[in-house]
Amino acid sequence: MSVRVYLVDDHRLFLSGVKAELDDTFQVVGSAYDVDTAIEEIRGLVPDVVLVDVHMPDGGGIAVVEGVTETTPDVKFLALSVSDQAEDVIAMIRAGARGYVTKTIEPSELEEAIKRINAGDAVFSPRLAGFVLDAFAGAIPSDDDPELDQLTSREKDVLRLIARGFAYKQVARKLNISIKTVETHVSSVLRKLQLSNRHELARWASKRRIV
Amino acid sequence: MATTPTFRLARRRSERVVAGVCGGLADSLGIPAVYVRAAFITLGTIWGLGGLIYLALWLVTLDRVEDTEPAEIDPTQAVGLGLVFAGAMVMLAFMGWWPNPAVVLTAGTLAFGTAFLTDTSKAGPLAALMDPSVDRPSRIRIILGMGLLIGGLAIFTTSVGGVFEFGLVFLAVSLTGLGLVVAFGPWVRRLIHDLGEERSERVRQEERAEVAAHLHDSVLQTLALIQRSDDPGRMAMLARHQESELRDWLYGNVPLDGVDLVSTALKQTAAKVESDFQVPIDVVVVGDHPITDNTKPLIAASSEALVNAAKHSGAERISLYVEVEEDQLTVFVTDQGKGFELAQVGADRKGISDSIMSRLERAGGYAEVMSEPGEGTEVVMRVEL
Numbered sequence: 001m002s003v004r005v006y007l008v009d010d011h012r013l014f015l016s017g018v019k020a021e022l023d024d025t026f027q028v029v030g031s032a033y034d035v036d037t038a039i040e041e042i043r044g045l046v047p048d049v050v051l052v053d054v055h056m057p058d059g060g061g062i063a064v065v066e067g068v069t070e071t072t073p074d075v076k077f078l079a080l081s082v083s084d085q086a087e088d089v090i091a092m093i094r095a096g097a098r099g100y101v102t103k104t105i106e107p108s109e110l111e112e113a114i115k116r117i118n119a120g121d122a123v124f125s126p127r128l129a130g131f132v133l134d135a136f137a138g139a140i141p142s143d144d145d146p147e148l149d150q151l152t153s154r155e156k157d158v159l160r161l162i163a164r165g166f167a168y169k170q171v172a173r174k175l176n177i178s179i180k181t182v183e184t185h186v187s188s189v190l191r192k193l194q195l196s197n198r199h200e201l202a203r204w205a206s207k208r209r210i211v
Numbered sequence: 212m213a214t215t216p217t218f219r220l221a222r223r224r225s226e227r228v229v230a231g232v233c234g235g236l237a238d239s240l241g242i243p244a245v246y247v248r249a250a251f252i253t254l255g256t257i258w259g260l261g262g263l264i265y266l267a268l269w270l271v272t273l274d275r276v277e278d279t280e281p282a283e284i285d286p287t288q289a290v291g292l293g294l295v296f297a298g299a300m301v302m303l304a305f306m307g308w309w310p311n312p313a314v315v316l317t318a319g320t321l322a323f324g325t326a327f328l329t330d331t332s333k334a335g336p337l338a339a340l341m342d343p344s345v346d347r348p349s350r351i352r353i354i355l356g357m358g359l360l361i362g363g364l365a366i367f368t369t370s371v372g373g374v375f376e377f378g379l380v381f382l383a384v385s386l387t388g389l390g391l392v393v394a395f396g397p398w399v400r401r402l403i404h405d406l407g408e409e410r411s412e413r414v415r416q417e418e419r420a421e422v423a424a425h426l427h428d429s430v431l432q433t434l435a436l437i438q439r440s441d442d443p444g445r446m447a448m449l450a451r452h453q454e455s456e457l458r459d460w461l462y463g464n465v466p467l468d469g470v471d472l473v474s475t476a477l478k479q480t481a482a483k484v485e486s487d488f489q490v491p492i493d494v495v496v497v498g499d500h501p502i503t504d505n506t507k508p509l510i511a512a513s514s515e516a517l518v519n520a521a522k523h524s525g526a527e528r529i530s531l532y533v534e535v536e537e538d539q540l541t542v543f544v545t546d547q548g549k550g551f552e553l554a555q556v557g558a559d560r561k562g563i564s565d566s567i568m569s570r571l572e573r574a575g576g577y578a579e580v581m582s583e584p585g586e587g588t589e590v591v592m593r594v595e596l
Contacts (some may be wrong), residue, residue, distance in 0.1 A: 082454070104451070104491075126493055126495050126530060126532070127493070127495055129495070130495035130496065130497050130532070133497045133534070134496075134497045134498060137497065137498055160532070160534070163495045163497070163530075163532045164495075164530050164532040164543045164545045164589070165493060165528075165529075165530025165532070165545050165547070166545070
């Protein structure tokens, strides 16, 4: 059964590029260039995975994720961007996206990422792993739920290897654990990223340069 | 993020009284604007010196363009300071326009008194005293301000004559002033506003010209090069290089406080190797640190490791991962290329890993090369901070 994919990007050139790259195991059920059309169509089509650009007019990717999740919580999102702006990416993940990859990603890696998102796992590109390590750096847990506000040392190990450019498979071998365990760790980091109250995450942009 | 404020004189657009010169000066000095205004009023009583300086500053300064608020004139202060100035002028008229120390002292007392008052309260000093939300220091300031005003008036009346005479003259001056304001106020205001508009439009145009010049030098040149190139690899490289340069320009990877940062240096190194050897390098940086004597050898060693990977690994891309922890800085250069048997390295490669290691050992650091044929290579380098 093919994965039903929906694309949202205001750069038409990029949209058609992705459409052409995805092989037969994916069915592109639709695409939109703007936030409002995207929300409406995704609600109607209920695709498996939505690839959504972070930066767009009228609220950007966050508006799409939030707008859809309100009524149709089962749709999964993969954020796709050229942006280096960590706070935008972290905001997308906190809004509900299950992963983030840069647009320079190889087609085969993109396909793997979509499959992984469809299976309910999280997709961390090296850059996102770096952002997350940075955001969780420093041991200042908030009062509410300290467990959510810190990464375990194993989770940090996994993120560091991903940041160094290793695929999940290689991460698993390096740490002598199964790929499934790597996926579990990454999903747990995703959950912390989405649920943590750390105020550092909120005003992370200003904090990231402090040594 | 702490940035050192640079002393830059610009006029204010919001919360100004006339053209924002005093406000801008106060912003630059980091003191409340009202004290600067009081100082100008005081100077103004000496042959109009304050006014001349004000005009001169107005001509040489620019609008603070980052102020997005509309140009608003602060009415309370305008009225308060205007009254003080009128009062001071009346006195000078009595003294035959000769500024003697007592007059300047009086004008100063009056100006600073009003300054204290208007600084604290927009609704008027008495209303502010009644307001329970006004804090203690402000109350003290209000009382001090009222004291100064009364004191100033006392000096004035004793040095000039009876209260009655002063009252009459004051009334006359006030009425004339009021008449002028009613007659010419809107016109003057409009004139000032238009002048401000014109200036900020000019600033906007200058900014646009700067952006255009930059885009022309960088992006358009690169696009032209890409159009003329037949080699996809080279096109991708040009695009990548341009992307990272434009990103730096847009999002400002500017050194903090004029200090060069490890992240900036390593990103530049990676960009250079990337364009020299046409291999994409993914850079991920966690944390940051200023460049020190300890970190310099690590940056040089990272450059060697990147060049090494680009030349020999045959990998399609290289990862550069930098992590700054509390007490140490670690750099990983990782490739998924062909790798090699560590025991059987050629003399040239041995030379390079030797030089990486000896560089870092001299700095009290550590380096390790991990590789296996077919499994890629990873160089780990670390120094203490």
